Amino acid sequence: MFKLWATIVKDVKILTRDKVGLTLMFAMPVVLALVITSLQVGTFELVNDNKIPLLICNKDTGVASKQLIQALDKAGRFNLQTTVDNLDAKQIGVKMNEQNALVAIVIPTNFSEKIKAKATDVSGKALNDFGVKEKSNSTSSTNLYAITFYYHPVLQSSYRQSIQGGLRAALQLVESKQILQTLYFSLNEKPLPKSLEDEIVTNQIRIDEVPVSKDGSSAIPNATQHNIPAWTIFAMFFIVTSLGSNLVKEKLSGSFVRLKTLPTNYMVALLSKQITYLGVCLAQVVVIFSLGVWLFPVIGLPALNIPHSIVALIIVSIACAWCAVSYAQCVGVFAQTQEQANGFGSVSIVLLAAIGGILVPSFAMPHSFQFLLNISPMHWCLQAYYNIFLEGAQVNDVLKNIIPIILISIFLQIISLGQLKNKNLL
Amino acid sequence: MSLALEINNLNFKYSEQTKNCLENLSLQVKEGERFGLFGPNGAGKTTLMHLITGLVSFKEGSIKLVGNELKQKNKTINNLFGFVPQDFSFYQELSPVENLNFFGAWCGLSKTEIKTRSEELLETLNLTDVRNKPVAKFSGGMKRRVNLAIGVINKPAVLFLDEPTVGVDIQTRHAIIDYLKELNKNGTTLFYTSHQLHEAESLCTKIALMDEGKLIACDTLPNLLAQHKAASLEELFLTLTGKAYRDSDV
Numbered sequence: 001m002f003k004l005w006a007t008i009v010k011d012v013k014i015l016t017r018d019k020v021g022l023t024l025m026f027a028m029p030v031v032l033a034l035v036i037t038s039l040q041v042g043t044f045e046l047v048n049d050n051k052i053p054l055l056i057c058n059k060d061t062g063v064a065s066k067q068l069i070q071a072l073d074k075a076g077r078f079n080l081q082t083t084v085d086n087l088d089a090k091q092i093g094v095k096m097n098e099q100n101a102l103v104a105i106v107i108p109t110n111f112s113e114k115i116k117a118k119a120t121d122v123s124g125k126a127l128n129d130f131g132v133k134e135k136s137n138s139t140s141s142t143n144l145y146a147i148t149f150y151y152h153p154v155l156q157s158s159y160r161q162s163i164q165g166g167l168r169a170a171l172q173l174v175e176s177k178q179i180l181q182t183l184y185f186s187l188n189e190k191p192l193p194k195s196l197e198d199e200i201v202t203n204q205i206r207i208d209e210v211p212v213s214k215d216g217s218s219a220i221p222n223a224t225q226h227n228i229p230a231w232t233i234f235a236m237f238f239i240v241t242s243l244g245s246n247l248v249k250e251k252l253s254g255s256f257v258r259l260k261t262l263p264t265n266y267m268v269a270l271l272s273k274q275i276t277y278l279g280v281c282l283a284q285v286v287v288i289f290s291l292g293v294w295l296f297p298v299i300g301l302p303a304l305n306i307p308h309s310i311v312a313l314i315i316v317s318i319a320c321a322w323c324a325v326s327y328a329q330c331v332g333v334f335a336q337t338q339e340q341a342n343g344f345g346s347v348s349i350v351l352l353a354a355i356g357g358i359l360v361p362s363f364a365m366p367h368s369f370q371f372l373l374n375i376s377p378m379h380w381c382l383q384a385y386y387n388i389f390l391e392g393a394q395v396n397d398v399l400k401n402i403i404p405i406i407l408i409s410i411f412l413q414i415i416s417l418g419q420l421k422n423k424n425l426l
Numbered sequence: 427m428s429l430a431l432e433i434n435n436l437n438f439k440y441s442e443q444t445k446n447c448l449e450n451l452s453l454q455v456k457e458g459e460r461f462g463l464f465g466p467n468g469a470g471k472t473t474l475m476h477l478i479t480g481l482v483s484f485k486e487g488s489i490k491l492v493g494n495e496l497k498q499k500n501k502t503i504n505n506l507f508g509f510v511p512q513d514f515s516f517y518q519e520l521s522p523v524e525n526l527n528f529f530g531a532w533c534g535l536s537k538t539e540i541k542t543r544s545e546e547l548l549e550t551l552n553l554t555d556v557r558n559k560p561v562a563k564f565s566g567g568m569k570r571r572v573n574l575a576i577g578v579i580n581k582p583a584v585l586f587l588d589e590p591t592v593g594v595d596i597q598t599r600h601a602i603i604d605y606l607k608e609l610n611k612n613g614t615t616l617f618y619t620s621h622q623l624h625e626a627e628s629l630c631t632k633i634a635l636m637d638e639g640k641l642i643a644c645d646t647l648p649n650l651l652a653q654h655k656a657a658s659l660e661e662l663f664l665t666l667t668g669k670a671y672r673d674s675d676v
Contacts, residue, residue: 002531002536002537003531003532003534005531006527006528006530006531006532007528007531007532009527009528010517010520010524010527010528013519013520013524014517014519014520017519017560018519253513253515254511254513254514254515254516255515255516255517257481257509257511257513257515258509258511258515258516258529258576258577259532260480260481261479261480261481261504261507261509262504262529262532262533263501263502263503263504263505263532263533263534264501264532264533264534265501268532424483
């Protein structure tokens with residue numbers, strides 16, 4: 001035990017005297033988390049909280065267009081900005097830029113008349129079917145002028161479709177109201193009472209939203225909750241540049257020759273490095289998470305909500321840290337030079353981060369790439385953190401989540417030890 | 427007198443080589459001797475030292491260290507010897523005390539033993555004033571003394587030294603040689619290789635010459651000089667090994 005302790009003391013001293021290495025291990029992920037969160041916070045807020053800025057150019061003077069605008073306003077999703085009614089496509093683009101509107105619609109001239117015509121046509125056909133009215137040879141057109149929808153190219157297809165869905169719902173409401181009024185008038189020769197109209201049109205079946213989480217919480221993911229765990233995992237794995245090259249340096253240095261002649265197994269040195277760097281990784285977790293909790297709100301970024309189960313958080317952090325240490329150790333064991341360890345180490349970490357959903361969310365990846373997720377240990381680490389932060393996973397849940405992380409770590413340990421044995425170093 | 431080192435019929439070649447690096451080598455070093463092994467580059471001196479210290483494993487022949495068979499690969503045998511490699515074999519980021527603490531622990535010494543022994547060695551090798559400074563900042567001579575101190579921290583029965591004075595000034599060389607003699611007086615057997623033949627003349631009580639993996643001479647210096655009618659170790663060396671370059675295969 002004294003040998004292990006003396007080795008840990010030696011490793012910690014060497015580590016703490018490498019100021020550049022320490023800076024890289026702590027400052028780099030802090031800066032990354034800060035910068036990326038600041039950049040992404042707008043996007044996350046757009047999706048989660050903010051109303052979508054919608055520019056309306058209404059060329060119609062009738063009631064239906066006013067009803068449409070009212071319906072859009074009532075939907076609560078849009079921040080409506082009306083503009084003068086005589087703009088062409090180019091001017092709309094300029095206006096959108098001026099008013100920071102991501103989408104714009106142009107309601108065409110005679111929109112209300114066309115809605116009314118369609119309502120008359122549809123109700124007439126309905127009454128014919130009921131036998132209330134004689135069939136006429138009317139073939140009046142039910143084609144409406146299209147509503148033109150302008151959008152900023154930055155908007156992704158799925159998000160655009162979601163906005164269009166809101167727009168269609170509002171249009172449907174206006175059309176339905178008009179058809180109902182016409183039908184009622186044809187049958188009763190008096191206007192549809194307001195109360196009945198509200199009963200039929202606006203009193204829709206409610207949809208109750210229930211977020212499904214393991215602890216019943218309803219935390220909404222924001223940029224901080226994605227970026228803090230993601231960049232903490234990245235930082236943990238980035239210790240490959242320190243631990244990997246440290247192992248190679250020791251292998252190539254005279255000290256390794258002496259270690260092999262001493263009556264102590266090299267496993268003690270490996271164990272010491274694992275414990276030391278496990279400590280480094282956990283310190284990274286504490287530092288980066290603390291910034292998320294205390295610094296981010298001060299500088300206007302969303303605060304990190306620490307999950308209810310701290311024990312689960314500690315278990316996941318230790319599992320992720322051990323996986324990162326095992327990976328770095330494996331790179332260090334196989335690399336022949338420090339350049340190899342640093343070069344391969346850092347490039348492989350960026351690649352594993354990319355395919356593991358750290359740089360790009362996994363759901364945004366092409367389907368053909370998604371199978372690659374499974375080979376990235378960072379993916380499993382991120383999933384384990386997501387389960388705690390977003391689904392409120394408890395200790396029992398995380399034990400299942402960390403199985404892939406532990407299996408990958410054991411695999412990396414086995415091939416490292418195999419290589420050391422093969423090279424007669426153990 | 428019992429044997430500190432006994433090598434019998436040792437054959438060895440590296441896996442990538444076709445020719446044996448050591449050829450049927452047998453050698454005996456008595457306890458308390460100051461044994462010097464010399465030879466041109468590529469003669470097999472470092473390989474032999476690596477085999478004796480267990481850095482490289484072998485299949486043919488036997489090596490006994492203080493009566494213990496080396497082939498058994500038992501790590502406890504490593505407690506019997508100390509090794510001072512030619513390269514600086516310590517952590518440059520650490521101070522002499524920190525290096526001694528770490529390597530002392532790996533030799534199996536207790537905290538108290540390490541403290542006592544470290545104080546002794548720092549004092550003897552004149553490193554007390556720089557005991558807490560990182561070794562990276564030391565001169566070549568100071569680093570050599572740190573290298574030596576670590577090699578003897580466990581008071582080994584046999585000390586293997588691979589060119590312990592290479593690249594140091596005259597003062598440091600004398601200090602190191604004097605210290606080695608002192609160590610030998612206290613019972614440590616020395617097994618030494620070097621290209622510093624003048625230094626060897628004053629240090630070694632027995633000399634062996636190796637060439638192309640074979641032992642070509644082994645006796646006390648006066649006997650060898652008399653046998654080969656040479657005036658110095660250098661002359662004897664050139665007589666037995668020739669003047670041609672001995673560049674090893676690359």
